[in-house]
Amino acid sequence: MTLRSSLPAAKAAIEAVHLVKRFGTTVALDGVSFSIARGSVFGVIGPNGAGKTTIMRALLDLIRLSSGRATLLGTDSRNAGPELRRRIGYLPGELILEGRTTGRRLLGHYANISGPVVQGRVDDLADRFGLDPDRTVRTLSKGNKQKLGIVQAFMHQPDLLVLDEPTSGLDPLMQQEFLSLVSEARDAGQTVFLSSHMISEIQQAADEVAILRDGRIITVAGVEALRGSAxxxxxxxxxxxxxxxxxxxxxxxxxxxxxxxxxxxxxxxxxxxxxxxxxxxxxxxxx
Amino acid sequence: MTATSARPAVVPAPLERRSPLPVFTKSLTDSWRSLVGWSLGFIAALSLYLPIFPSMSGNSQMQDLIDSLPPALTRTINYENISTGAGYAQSTFFGLMGFLLISIAAISWGAAAIGGDEESGQLELTLAHAVTRMEVAVQRFAALAVKILALAAVAFRMVLFWNGPAELDIDAANLASTCLLFAGHALVCGSTALLCGALTGRRIWGIGGGTAVAVGGYVFNAVGNQSTDLAWLHALSPYYAAYGHHPLIHGADAWTLALFYLAALVLGVLAALTLRQRDVGV
Missing domain, CATH: 3.30.70 (Alpha-Beta Plaits)
Structure with a gap:
């Protein structure tokens, strides 16, 4: 399935080799291999249930691969320590945030774990998205919770961002704001791995795209090639x-x-x- | 100098410091409301039961009433010894109302710590940040222990407070060791809930597991009290291990105390190892 020659480990932000994940008899990932160059934006698209979320959760070691291995920023993903995790920003596809506290306190908690966070960074990000961080999380709309999740992933300026359907719930204006945040991250040398089921969004954001179906990568291509074959x-x-x-x-x-x-x-x-x-x-x- | 202070953007931006034990701190600060609530419950229960002891012990009608009850019943609810202050406090609070309250608190905290957090979907994001699963489990176990010990400390202070006015005549050292047993027993129930939650990722299994230890122990003790033929059931009862030898009167055995805390620790470590092994949030 490897459609591109593997990059040297030092150059690849993510190197996934033949990822297989079974849940009982269901095969969620059926030998997925890809590599993402540092400082690039890599998108994965596919229908619901194709395995996008499973790949991301496996990379973060939330679920354990049945076979295969993945290297993130030169470190094996399995049982990776806090040092690696501090360099990753993650936005879950199904974002659930604690409701009783304010956005600022919640972000402060995650910053305590994964920090340091530059002072004022949270407010800058919140301002860009028009998010009030001092509101109780429970009272936020779905879109505003999603913004909080995005701030959470970007605030500590991680080397690698793993974002599962990051624009879900955002209005078109905020989607554009998000896409500009992604391109700024790329300009700053950060690597972004994001999933979507909207081809237009991937086309705007990503340098390279993998199309996933039934736990297999159908193709990996540059965005222009993908546009031509649509x-x-x-x-x-x-x-x-x-x-x-x-x-x-x-x-x-x-x-x-x-x-x-x-x-x-x-x-x-x-x-x-x-x-x-x-x-x-x-x-x-x-x- | 004035130019730089007027333009703070020139100064390198200070970094927010990372606090030690973030998960432990968060776990404690999140539950201060429930800790206050349970403490008020303890204070209320103790202030209802203990002050009426003088009228109970000096009142022969009350003893007549207890004597007229079927012995099986008084043995089941451990009301045999209520003519002494220690026996009264044991029967009404440590063995019954307080036992119920602290067990519910410990089990609900334990079940929520990992199983509930995973079920709600929040554990996934926490684990994606810069902590290991071991750290999360161990720090949450530690927070559980601290909260339970805080409740036991409230019970200690309140019993000590009423000791004089209510003429209970309880030895302070025995009271202290009984409160430690009280907390140790609750911690075993809470740790079982934590472990079952960590095994299944479901809050309800944690509650089930913790309740099984608390209620099972209570029932085995009550049935074992009925006759010497059934006394072997005491061996299966953490409740009997804690209260069967009347710690408020005789003091708690150091080995028994150690055993409870060791058992809780083992359960906590098992929870951490379990969480380390499996897929989270599936």
Whole structure:
């Protein structure tokens, strides 16, 4: 499954070799290998249940691999000590935060464990996201809790960020803010490993993307290559042309996968005729 | 000089210091409310029971009432000895109401410490930070022990407070060792809850395990009291090990005390080892 030549251990932020995880008879990860260069942003996308969260939890040693091994920042992930964990920022996919305390106190607790945190850093991050850290966590909306989780992952400026669906619950404006935070982190030499089920988000943020399905990596590619191979659905309507003629004109086009032409009923006009076209652009002939 | 003080951004940003034992501290500060609540419960229970002792002991009707009860019942609820101050405090508080309160407190804290935290989903994020699982388990066990000892200290202070006014005539040294036993027994129940929570990642199993030790011990003691044929059940009862030899009257045996705290420690270490081995949050 290794689609890229392995980087030397010193250069790779994450080096995963044939990760296998079974839960009973279910195979959650079926031999996943990848490596992430330091200072890059690596995205993983895939449908629900593909194994994105399992990879991240295995890297953080929250769950133990059935076989395979992973190296994070040059240290074996298994039973890794506090020294390694201090250099990692983690945002769980299903973020549960203690509700009774304020955001600031909660962040202070995590900073106590994983610090030091530069003074004022928490306020800077909170300001960027429009988050009030002095509110009780319980009273925060889902999106605001997510912001708190993001601040929690970034505040101690870790060398490696592992972010599981980081933008879930954020509004589009905050998603953009998050993406700029990610690119700043990359510029500062930090490595970011993030998952999403939204291809657009990954395209904006990541240098490289792995597509995961059923616990296997289908492909690892640069973002541009991924964009080129995406399926796009197009719908168009035309007037002054019959169904048969439209079909005969559209069908020969390169990359056309499915074509559905139908005429609208007379009551619904204009247009009298429409074509639904979905096309798969081929790599040989760009659109 | 004035220029630099007017522009603090030039000064290297100070770092927030990392405190030692962060998990232990957090565990204690999080539960100060419940600690205060349980302490008030202790104070209330002791202030209801102990002051009425003079009217109970001097009142022959009360003794007549106890004597008229079926002996099996008085043995079950350990009410045989209530004519002395020590026997009264043992029967009403240490053996019954206080035992119930401190067991519930210890079991709920123990079950929440790992099993409850994992079930709610918060343990995952804590473990992703710069602590080992061993540290988390050990520091939470230590916090549990401190909280239970604090409750026992409240009981000690309150009994000592009422000792004179209520004419209980309890020896302070015996009271101290009884309170240590009282805490040791609760700590064993709480540690069992901690271990069962760590084994399963579920709060309810922790509560079940801790309750089994507390209630099982109480029941074995009560049944064992009924006849010499059943007295072997005492061997299975932590409750009997703690209170069967009337520590308020005779003082607690040092070996018994050591055994309780050692057992709790073993349970705590087992919880840490268990947590180290398994997948968290699945």
């Amino acid at each position: 399926i796009r659905h197009l719908r168009m309507s035309a007037t002054g042309v019959g169904v048969a003629e439209l079909r005969s004109r559209l069908a020969p086009l390169t990359g056309m996968a499915e074509l559905d032409c139908r005429s609208r009923r007379p009551a619904q006009r204009p247009p009298p005729c429409s074509a639904v076209r979905s096309r798969r652009s081929s790599r040989r002939s760009p659109p």
